[in-house]
Each structure stands twice: as structure tokens, then as C-alpha cells.
Amino acid sequence: MSIELVHTIIDDLGGLLLxxxxxxxxxxxxxxxxxxxxxxxxxxxxxxxxxxxxxxxVDLWVIAGITLIVKAIVLPWLLLWVIRRMDVKRExxxxxxxxxxxxxxxxxxxxxxxxxxxxxxxRQTITGNxxxxxxxxxxxxxxxxxxxxxxxSQMVGLFSSENGIFFxxxxxxKGMPLIIEIGVxxxxxxxxxxxxxxxxxxxxxxxxxxxxxxxxxx
Amino acid sequence: MVETLIWIxxxxxxxxxxxxxxTRNRLILSGLDxxxxxxxxxxxxxxxxxxxxxxxxxxxxxRIDDLGLIFLLLLAVLTLAVSxxxxxxxxxxxEVGNMxxxxxxxxxxxxxxxVATIVVTILADNLGILWIAMExxxxxxxxxxGYHGHHHGLEAAWKYIIVTTIGISFGLFGTVIIYAAAxxxxxxxxxxxxxxxxxxxxxxxxxxxxxxxxxxxxxYGTKAGLAPMHLWLPDAHSQAPTPVSALLSGILIxxxxxxxxxxxxxxxxACGTAFPQQVMLVFGIIxxxxxxxxxxxxxxxxxxxxxxxxxxxxxxxxxxGFGGAVGTYGALLHVVNHGITKAIxxxxxxxxxxxxxxxxxxxxxxxxxxxxxxxxxxxxxxxxLAGVPPFSIFISELMVLRAGIGHGDWVSIAIFLAMAVxxxxxxxxxxxxxxxxxxxxxxxREPEALSPLFAMLLLAAIMILFGLTIPATFDGYLQRAxxxxxx
Numbered sequence: 001m002s003i004e005l006v007h008t009i010i011d012d013l014g015g016l017l018l019x020x021x022x023x024x025x026x027x028x029x030x031x032x033x034x035x036x037x038x039x040x041x042x043x044x045x046x047x048x049x050x051x052x053x054x055x056x057x058v059d060l061w062v063i064a065g066i067t068l069i070v071k072a073i074v075l076p077w078l079l080l081w082v083i084r085r086m087d088v089k090r091e092x093x094x095x096x097x098x099x100x101x102x103x104x105x106x107x108x109x110x111x112x113x114x115x116x117x118x119x120x121x122x123r124q125t126i127t128g129n130x131x132x133x134x135x136x137x138x139x140x141x142x143x144x145x146x147x148x149x150x151x152x153s154q155m156v157g158l159f160s161s162e163n164g165i166f167f168x169x170x171x172x173x174k175g176m177p178l179i180i181e182i183g184v185x186x187x188x189x190x191x192x193x194x195x196x197x198x199x200x201x202x203x204x205x206x207x208x209x210x211x212x213x214x215x216x217x218x
Numbered sequence: 219m220v221e222t223l224i225w226i227x228x229x230x231x232x233x234x235x236x237x238x239x240x241t242r243n244r245l246i247l248s249g250l251d252x253x254x255x256x257x258x259x260x261x262x263x264x265x266x267x268x269x270x271x272x273x274x275x276x277x278x279x280x281r282i283d284d285l286g287l288i289f290l291l292l293l294a295v296l297t298l299a300v301s302x303x304x305x306x307x308x309x310x311x312x313e314v315g316n317m318x319x320x321x322x323x324x325x326x327x328x329x330x331x332x333v334a335t336i337v338v339t340i341l342a343d344n345l346g347i348l349w350i351a352m353e354x355x356x357x358x359x360x361x362x363x364g365y366h367g368h369h370h371g372l373e374a375a376w377k378y379i380i381v382t383t384i385g386i387s388f389g390l391f392g393t394v395i396i397y398a399a400a401x402x403x404x405x406x407x408x409x410x411x412x413x414x415x416x417x418x419x420x421x422x423x424x425x426x427x428x429x430x431x432x433x434x435x436x437x438y439g440t441k442a443g444l445a446p447m448h449l450w451l452p453d454a455h456s457q458a459p460t461p462v463s464a465l466l467s468g469i470l471i472x473x474x475x476x477x478x479x480x481x482x483x484x485x486x487x488a489c490g491t492a493f494p495q496q497v498m499l500v501f502g503i504i505x506x507x508x509x510x511x512x513x514x515x516x517x518x519x520x521x522x523x524x525x526x527x528x529x530x531x532x533x534x535x536x537x538x539g540f541g542g543a544v545g546t547y548g549a550l551l552h553v554v555n556h557g558i559t560k561a562i563x564x565x566x567x568x569x570x571x572x573x574x575x576x577x578x579x580x581x582x583x584x585x586x587x588x589x590x591x592x593x594x595x596x597x598x599x600x601x602x603l604a605g606v607p608p609f610s611i612f613i614s615e616l617m618v619l620r621a622g623i624g625h626g627d628w629v630s631i632a633i634f635l636a637m638a639v640x641x642x643x644x645x646x647x648x649x650x651x652x653x654x655x656x657x658x659x660x661x662x663r664e665p666e667a668l669s670p671l672f673a674m675l676l677l678a679a680i681m682i683l684f685g686l687t688i689p690a691t692f693d694g695y696l697q698r699a700x701x702x703x704x705x
Contacts, residue, residue: 115429118425119423119425119426119429126398131398134391134394135391138387138388138391141387142384142387142388145380145384146384151376154380158380158383158384158387161384161387162387164391165387165390165391165394168391168394168395168398169394169397172394172397172398172401176346176394176397176410177346177409177410179346180344180346180347180350180410183346183347183350184346184349184350184353184390186350187350187353187354187357190354190357191353191356191357191379191383194357194360194361194379195376195379195380198360198364198372198375198376198379201364201367201372202372202376205367205368205372206368206369206372208369210376213369213372213373213376213377214373215369215370215373216370216373216374216377216452216453216456216457
């Protein structure tokens with residue numbers, strides 16, 4: 001594959017990633033947000049495969065595979081299972097109106113592109129627009145975590161934040177060392193498991209949703 | 219020999235944790251707890267002597283220099299003291315039902331798994347490993363914070379895991395950005411090794427390193443409890459079981475500071491010392507200012523100590539922000555002094571809370587009458603936290619102040635001094651109200667348990683020693699660590 005073609009594909013995928021990001025921020029139903037983040041992970045896996053073909057780096061194939069299995073299939077399935085198990089009736093419960101969050105998300109995207117436009121030299125090491133898209137995804141993931149009350153929405157925000165980092169990391173030169181990427185994914189899996197256990201535990205021991213926990217102040 | 223030590227060190231708490239899974243007996247568990255911590259401490263001291271004799275040592279993704287050694291020594295001492303403290307604390311906690319006997323077999327292994335992840339963060343040379351281990355500390359300690367299983371504990375644990383995971387993802391992004399900058403210079407041979415990046419640091423692109431540093435600072439700063447990212451800290455510190463609070467405040471937040479120092483050094487080499495110092499100063503000032511009102515108006519004893527940690531982490535950041543040999547030395551000394559002192563404070567607070575069965579500052583009164591030794595320890599810990607001479611924190615705060623005067627940043631100095639004075643008054647007011655006066659009728663009059671007192675006296679001895687004089691060997695470590703940071 002020629003370098004130009006890789007750049008074009010990565011940029012197209014970046015556009016799709018931003019689109020799924022908007023779907024996550026705008027989702028009024030938690031299951032919608034989960035499907036959006038799953039497809040986002042799928043695009044990340046495709047980006048990994050494209051970069052693997054272009055650079056001939058076998059490690060990237062492994063990372064793309066793990067991303068596909070763990071982030072696009074297993075973890076979203078786990079979240080959907082929790083929804084069924086807990087019979088979740090409460091949806092995303094935004095702290096500020098979704099429209100306002102969307103506006104903020106747009107500001108974040110514009111700022112990310114503006115920021116990385118000033119970093120010309122590093123453009124050589126990061127393929128296409130992976131840096132601004134990565135920054136935008138990470139910051140918007142944080143935005144979702146900060147503006148939603150329910151546990152599952154916060155976890156979706158976490159996934160998309162991690163996705164942003166992975167997208168940039170894949171596009172750097174030849175990607176991060178494999179062992180580090182695997183360690184990071186392992187950490188994410190562990191964190192999600194612990195969070196899931198906590199959600200179930202809060203439900204079973206104090207009979208409340210995470211969103212109701214607001215007694216610690218001052 | 220030294221190389222073997224480096225990879226054995228993280229294995230010690232790991233093996234201890236695995237051994238603990240095989241038993242349910244509380245005595246055996248406590249024995250393993252103290253045994254594992256002692257082995258860790260002994261090995262750390264041997265490693266410290268080796269490093270002093272033959273300089274920094276590296277083994278694979280691990281590396282130890284005098285800078286890391288300071289944190290490692292603090293960890294070893296605190297872990298041992300906490301293990302000793304746990305014996306008496308646990309007996310009481312099980313009796314009143316705060317800790318359930320059947321869940322103990324998971325509590326001890328989790329503590330040691332937590333210690334193992336901290337050891338890896340200190341030893342990590344590879345910035346990726348550093349991040350992985352740091353997220354590992356979040357996962358293990360989140361479970362420990364919610365261990366009591368009541369409403370408040372679970373809320374604190376959830377807030378902790380969400381806020382620090384958000385923060386730490388910024389840290390990972392910062393790491394990726396710095397790595398991108400380094401691989402731009404190093405080309406195919408690029409690695410995430412901190413020492414390798416330091417070699418090429420002067421040739422890195424300043425613009426991208428600046429952005430990377432901001433991300434890393436916000437990320438690891440969240441874990442360090444710097445304001446305004448400190449939101450998890452008072453909740454987590456106050457709701458965790460007391461031995462865990464001591465470890466969180468004593469060493470965990472300091473390890474995040476170590477990670478920040480690593481990034482600060484890369485940034486200072488790439489774009490001059492002024493920029494990272496300015497960033498540290500801003501976060502330091504905000505932390506000291508934010509902590510002040512919450513310390514004054516606080517009603518919950520352990521939350522009070524949590525906010526005091528925010529203040530002291532702020533002072534550490536100020537020390538690095540003022541920079542220079544004096545500021546850096548003072549900040550590193552403050553890391554140790556605050557770690558030791560805050561551990562005593564949490565331990566003494568934990569026993570007082572158990573005695574009064576309340577964490578409300580207004581119901582803890584007349585501690586001196588019912589528990590003279592514990593009350594004295596609580597008092598001197600508070601005096602030290604407030605910055606009263608001859609205790610250790612006074613010395614390091616003075617050094618930070620001296621560095622600020624050398625730096626000539628009068629606005630920061632004025633704010634720092636004003637806050638220090640107000641917090642001094644607030645802490646002494648709270649401590650006086652707890653220790654003196656007539657004890658409430660509900661206060662338990664039982665004799666004081668021995669093992670917690672022994673642990674606190676051990677730490678208090680170090681605290682007082684460091685206030686009077688810094689031992690020559692330790693001074694050597696601090697001097698060399700300062701050289702590493704300042705360059």
C-alpha cells in the first residue's frame with residue numbers, strides 16, 4: 001500500500017470514529033451508546049489491520065485482533081449482560097442537557113485539530129490525522145464520564161477514552177511495544193471487571209444505583 | 219546480585235499474597251503479613267546499600283537509582299509499620315464487626331498485591347510499565363477502599379476508580395505523545411524506556427513535549443491528589459480501612475509524584491526548566507489554597523487528614539516548582555517526612571475512632587485521659603503536620619520556603635505562607651479539642667492495644683530523628699537524587 005493510501009484510509013476511519021463519538025455523546029439510551037462504542041472499537045481494529053499491512057509490523061495484527069475480540073465483542077457484551085441482569089430501567093441520566101454536551105464535544109473536536117495543527121514536526125511520526133482524532137476521542141470520553149450519572153454510561157466513556165489513546169498509539173511510527181499494549185488492555189479489562197462487580201455489589205448490599213451514591217460531601 | 223534483587227523485590231509481596239490465599243487462620247495471616255513486609259524491608263535495605271556503593275542499577279524494564287530508592291525505602295518502612303499496626307487494629311475491627319472474619323482471606327492478599335503494584339511503579343524504567351502498574355494500584359486499592367462494604371465505602375470506591383481512571387488515561391496519552399516525540403528522534407530503535415528517552419531528551423521537539431507533559435501532569439497529578447483533580451482523595455482516604463488509608467496517603471500518592479518527576483525531567487531537558495516548574499507551581503498553589511477551607515471547617519477526622527494530604531502534596535509540588543538544589547532536596551525530604559507523619563496520624567486517628575465509635579471531631583474529646591500514649595502520638599503527628607519545630611515536616615517546609623525565596627516568586631511565597639499559617643491554627647485547634655478536655659461517657663476505657671502503639675512509636679522515632687538530624691546515609695541518597703533531578 002502506498003503511504004498516501006494509508007493516510008487516506010486512516011483519515012477516513014478517523015472520520016468514522018468521530019461520528020461514533022457523536023453517537024455516544026448524543027445517545028439517550030444506554031444500549032445505543034454501547035453499540036456505538038462497540039462499532040468504534042471495530043473501526044480501531046480495522047485501523048490496526050490497515051497499519052499492520054502498511055508497515056509489515058506483526059505486533060499490530062495481534063493488537064488489532066485483541067481489540068476486536070476484547071473491546072468490540074466481549075466488553076460490550078458484558079455491559080449488555082449487566083443491563084439485562086440488573087433490569088436497568090434508568091437510562092443515561094445526563095448531569096447537563098445532552099444538547100449542551102454535544103456542543104461541548106464539538107468544541108473539543110475543533111480544539112484538538114487546532115492544537116495539533118501547530119505541531120508540524122511530529123506529523124512525520126504519526127500517520128495522518130490520528131493525533132487530533134485521538135485527542136478528541138480521549139477528551140470526549142472524559143466528557144461523557146464527567147457528565148453522566150449512571151455507572152454504565154461512565155464505563156462507555158472510559159472505553160471510548162481508551163480507544164482514542166489506542167488509535168494514536170497505533171499510528172505512532174510503528175505502534176507501541178506489543179507487551180505494553182497487552183498490559184494496557186489487561187488493565188482495562190481488570191478495571192471493567194472490578195467496576196462491574198462494584199455495580200452489582202452496590203445493588204445487592206445497599207440496594208441502590210451508583211447514581212444514587214451522593215452522600216460524601218465537604 | 220543486585221540484578222537478582224531488582225526482580226525479586228516485586229515478587230516478594232506477590233508471593234506473600236499468594237501464600238495468604240491458602241489459609242483462613244487470622245494468626246497465620248498476620249504472621250505472613252509481618253513476615254512478607256519484613257523480607258521486603260530487609261531486601262530494600264540491602265538494595266539501598268548496593269546502589270549507594272555502585273550507582274544506579276538496571277534490569278530489563280526495571281531500573282533503580284537514588285531517586286527511586288527514596289520512595290522504595292519509604293514504602294518498605296510504611297508497609298512494615300502498617301503490618302504491625304494491622305494485628306491490633308484487626309482484632310478490634312473484627313470484634314465490633316467492622317471487618318468480617320470470613321472476608322479476611324481476601325483482605326490481606328489484596329494489601330500485598332497493592333504493595334506489589336507500588337513496587338513496580340517505583341522500579342519501572344519503561345514508561346508503559348509505569349502506567350500499567352499505576353493503573354494496577356488503582357484496581358487493587360479500589361477494592362480495598364470499598365472493603366467495609368457499606369454505603370459510604372462503596373461510594374468512595376466508585377468515585378476513586380472512576381476519577382483516577384479518567385485521570386490516568388490522560389497519563390497514558392501523555393506517555394504516547396512523549397513516545398511519539400522520542401521515536402521521531404530515535405527512529406526504528408525507539409523504546410519507551412525512560413533512561414533511553416532521557417538520552418535524547420535535549421533533541422525532542424519542545425512543542426509536542428509540552429503537550430505531553432501537560433497530559434502526564436494532569437494524569438498522574440490526579441493520582442497524586444493535586445487540586446483540582448483531588449476529588450477522590452478525601453472520600454477514599456476517609457472510607458478505606460485505616461491501614462489502607464495510611465498506605466494510600468503515605469506512599470501511593472507519592473509514587474504518582476515520582477512519575478511526574480520522571481516526566482518533568484524529560485520536559486526540562488527538552489524545553490528548559492521554566493515551563494515544567496511553572497506548571498508544578500500552579501498546581502501546588504491551587505492544592506494548598508483548596509485544602510485550607512476544608513481543613514478549617516472539617517467535622518470528620520479522617521477527611522481532615524485527607525485534605526491535609528492535598529495540602530502537603532501541594533507543598534511537594536511547590537518544592538519541585540521552585541526548583542534548584544534546595545527546592546528539590548526539600549521536596550524529596552517532604553515526600554518522606556509527610557509519608558511517615560501522615561501514616562502515624564491515620565493510625566492514631568483510626569484507634570481514636572474505634573475508641574469513640576465515631577469519626578465526628580466534636581464527639582472525640584479528652585483522648586489524653588482514656589488513652590494517654592495514643593493521644594500523645596496523635597498530638598505530635600498533628601503538631602508535625604502543622605509544621606511545628608522540632609518535628610521533621612518543619613525542616614522540609616522551611617527548605618521549600620527557602621527555595622521559593624531563592625526563586626524570587628513572591629506571590630507564591632505569600633500565598634503559601636498565609637495558607638500554612640491558617641492551616642497551622644486549624645490543625646492545632648482540632649488536635650487540642652480531641653486530646654484535651656473531659657472524655658465523653660461513651661468513650662471506651664479499655665487499655666491501649668500494644669501492636670498499634672509499637673507501629674506508631676517506630677514511625678514516631680523516625681519522624682523525630684528526621685526533625686533533629688538527617689542520618690548521613692539518607693542524606694547521601696537525597697543529595698544524589700537531587701543531582702539526578704536537577705542535572
